[in-house]
Amino acid sequence: MDRWYRIDNTGKIFHAVSSATNSSVFRVSMIMKGTVDPGHLQAALDVVAVRFPTLTVRVRKGLFWDFMEHNDEQLLVKPETDHPCSPIDRKENNAYLIRVLYFEKRISVEIFHSLTDGGGAMEFLKTLVYQYLRESGEDVATDGLILDPEDAPDPEEMEDSFERHATSSVMKRPARRAEKAYQIKGEAFEPPGINVIHGVVDGADLNAFAKQQGTSLTGFLTSVLIEAIHEERMRRDMTDGTVSIALPISLRRQFPSVTLRNFFSVANIRVPVDGYMNLDDIIREVTGQLISHTDKGALQESINRFVSLQSSWLVRAMPVLVKYPIMRIGFNQYGERSKTMTFSNLGNIQMPDAIKPHVDRMEVILYPTRKSPINCAFGTLNGNLTISFARSIEENDIIRAFFRSLAKITGLDVQVYSNEWGELQ
Known part of the structure; x- marks a missing residue:
């Protein structure tokens, strides 16, 4: 039976609020010293995708909440052709909510925010760059600073830490309707872009x-x-x-x-x-x-x-x-x-x-x-x-x-x- 995961407490919000003007997709990148080889990058991604099961999923619609399940399709690296953080088309991305892009010396990972935050995305990128260098023939080691792609995922990496750290203490003050702040206005790009x-x-x-x-x-x-x-x-x-x-x-x-x-x-x-x-x-x-x-x-x-x-x-x-x-x-x-x-x-x-x-x-x-x-x-x-x-x-x-x-x-x-x-x- 395919493994499935509940979307975490914060991730549920991004599913609800994403739209054409709010892609909820962010990017982390590393600029390499040499031009990126797409073949080596794909070989690295094939290895690393298995190590991060909660990031390499597809989303299914549920009656009360959407949920995530394991995705058996190959996650493909792609050349960067669009502006950063554009909405992820699941049909064009084998149903994944994560994409790996390359452009000249840049390796980029773009992720729909329901899957993880910047800390989780950076761990994925660090491991990907490590494995990419290995596929390129470089002698590198994790030195305890990078999640080893050959290790099995730690169950705690997949937990919803909000639920683990929540307490039953009574809140000191109720949430108030936030005061309106000054907001920046301007002429939107046409065609839209970033x-x-x-x-x-x-x-x-x-x-x-x-x-x-x-x-x-x-x-x-x-x-x-x-x-x-x-x-x-x-x-x-x-x-x-x-x-x-x-x-x-x-x-x-x-x-x-x-x-x-x-x-x-x-x-x-x-x-x-x-x-x-x-x-x-x-x-x-x-x-x-x-x-x-x-x-x-x-x-x-x-x-x-x-x-x-x-x-x-x-x-x-x-x-x-x-x-x-x-x-x-x-x-x-x-x-x-x-x-x-x-x-x-x-x-x-x-x-x-x-x-x-x-x-x-x-x-x-x-x-x-x-x-x-x-x-x-x-x-x-x-x-x-x-x-x-x-x-x-x-x-x-x-x-x-x-x-x-x-x-x-x-x-x-x-x-x-x-x-x-x-x-x-």
Whole structure:
């Protein structure tokens, strides 16, 4: 009998809210030192796909929830021909919700968010790159930093860690309807597409500078981003208001887990900026909120709320045809309207010494949505910190202001490049 899996608590949301303007597909990539050989990449994928059973599945429709089951079809590598994070056509992808792409020196994995988060996707990509180098004849080892494709999957990698770490404690405060945040507007690309603008900077130097400002790397970059958004808004319409940055927070550190499925919370960092607020003020506000939002108690409440809502008899009894539209409304009211932009940090990715000479840097791309047409993510590999903005609108003023401000404030060299959907002018 084919093995099947329940979709995790967070993954259910992405099934409900995905649409033509919200693909719910994100990308993690590694830029190799040499041109990618598609034959070796396919051979590597054939091996690695077996090691990650919860990522290489097909989705089946259920009466009360969709579910996942093992997919026997071959997952094929493909040349990159479309813009990043485009919706995954299951018919063209052998029913998979994951695709592996190559372009020149880039190996990319794009995943529908219901399967996993950035942490799980990066583990898959690390193992894929490792096996690709082996297929290419390179002498590499995992050094305990990469999941070995020859090992059997650990059952804990497949668990829904939300359910394991949920407690029966009474929540201190009920969820409130989120306040509306300033939202970026612009002219949508025609035809629709996603422009990506990357900036590469020395990760160690930037981290050291952030600490000098009394904050973390995430805190500093979030503050620079908030200032850039505010300045460009003031330049256009001279209005004050609240800029809210949604920061995905991995729960794996505070709540030990090796799951390869979704296990994250979202912290909305809200700063009511006006014409008199400078960067130092923003840094203090952002840093204080980061500390409170990442407190273990606050994160526990987030887990409990998630599990409690989806475990209620009323939600479980609703058929999907009723449940999904309600979840979509909730997502728009509590999620989309309460943020200006999503800004995700995948962290400093550690690779074995034998692999480092073969890999240059990484990229992380978050899909834009209708109400959040610019999103951003960053991560560090081999000392190179890459900040990637993805936009579905023609306007790039905020992105330009961010990189200009980052270089000016820190004095560091920021190398900026873009994809074919437009260059940073």
